Structure formats: C-alpha cells, structure tokens
Amino acid sequence: MTSTETTAVGVDPAILSFIYLEARLADEARYSEWEALWDDDGLYWVPMSPDADPARDLSYIYDNRRRIRSRIAQLNTGARHSQTPPSKLRRLLTNTELLDRDAETVTVGSNFVLYEYRYQMTVWAGRVIHRVRLAETGPRLVAKTVHLVNAGGPVPTLAFLL
Numbered sequence: 001m002t003s004t005e006t007t008a009v010g011v012d013p014a015i016l017s018f019i020y021l022e023a024r025l026a027d028e029a030r031y032s033e034w035e036a037l038w039d040d041d042g043l044y045w046v047p048m049s050p051d052a053d054p055a056r057d058l059s060y061i062y063d064n065r066r067r068i069r070s071r072i073a074q075l076n077t078g079a080r081h082s083q084t085p086p087s088k089l090r091r092l093l094t095n096t097e098l099l100d101r102d103a104e105t106v107t108v109g110s111n112f113v114l115y116e117y118r119y120q121m122t123v124w125a126g127r128v129i130h131r132v133r134l135a136e137t138g139p140r141l142v143a144k145t146v147h148l149v150n151a152g153g154p155v156p157t158l159a160f161l162l
Helices: 003-007 013-027 031-035 065-077
Strands: 038-047 059-064 088-101 105-118 120-135 138-148
Touching (some): 013 031, 013 088, 013 138, 038 065, 059 065
Parallel strands (some): 038 138
Antiparallel strands (some): 038 059, 105 120, 120 138
C-alpha cells in the first residue's frame, strides 16, 4: 500500500491533489486562484448544526457562486477590518475517504484542523465535504460543506476561508 492509499480511502490521487490545492490556496490567501477552482453552480456552506437545512436554519456561511465571487472581491481589497492584519492560516486534512461517486462527480469527506493566528492562536476543527465535478478541463469544485465541531456554539469571526 502507498501512503496515499492509507490516508485517502478510495480517493483518486488527482482528486486528492485538487482538495489539497484548494486548502493550500485558502491558507495562503491566494483568493483569486481559490475562486477559479469553483464551477458556476458552486455552493460554499458552513451550517450551524450538523442536521441543518439551509432553507430553514441559520448558517454561518451559505454562498452561491455569485456570493463566493463577492466574498473574494472583498478579501482581495485587503480592506476588511476583521482581517487587518490578515490571519495566518495552516490546515491539516486527514481521514480522507470517498463518500460517493457517479459519472460526473466525486464526493470526498475529510477531517480537518485549521490553525489561525491573528494576535492569538485559534484552532478550528471539523469535517469538510468536497463535491468535485470531473470536467474535461480538470476537476471543478461544485460544493464545499464545512461542519465545525463547535457549530451552534459561539465562534470567533469567520472573516477568512474555512
């Protein structure tokens, strides 16, 4: 068994590389490159509870493609008070596994720990679900759902990309 097989159960190495790239671009504040990974029907969701329904329940973030574009434009200005100075971020993805696959998409789940430093260290943890479209031009992010361990409780500002 290769190290990839032991850490990413059933996930194609190209999809795993795409998910790692998405995380690294977010950590490095390379927002325009991060946005370019998304397909036109993308949805970025951070629910307030694991069994939330975005049509009925509050969410920390519930962005369609237009709102993702707007969020990135705001981050790219460098003028967000909540990110002055900007957070330094590094995340770890682990326990990655294939959750679903059809002819067009692959759904992958991973546990994550995100370290944020801005005046003090804040640790974010949870489960992230990536839905990736297998396009002819390469993988495209269709959905990213972040289930925080402390969802529903008090959380510091989410002025960066989870």
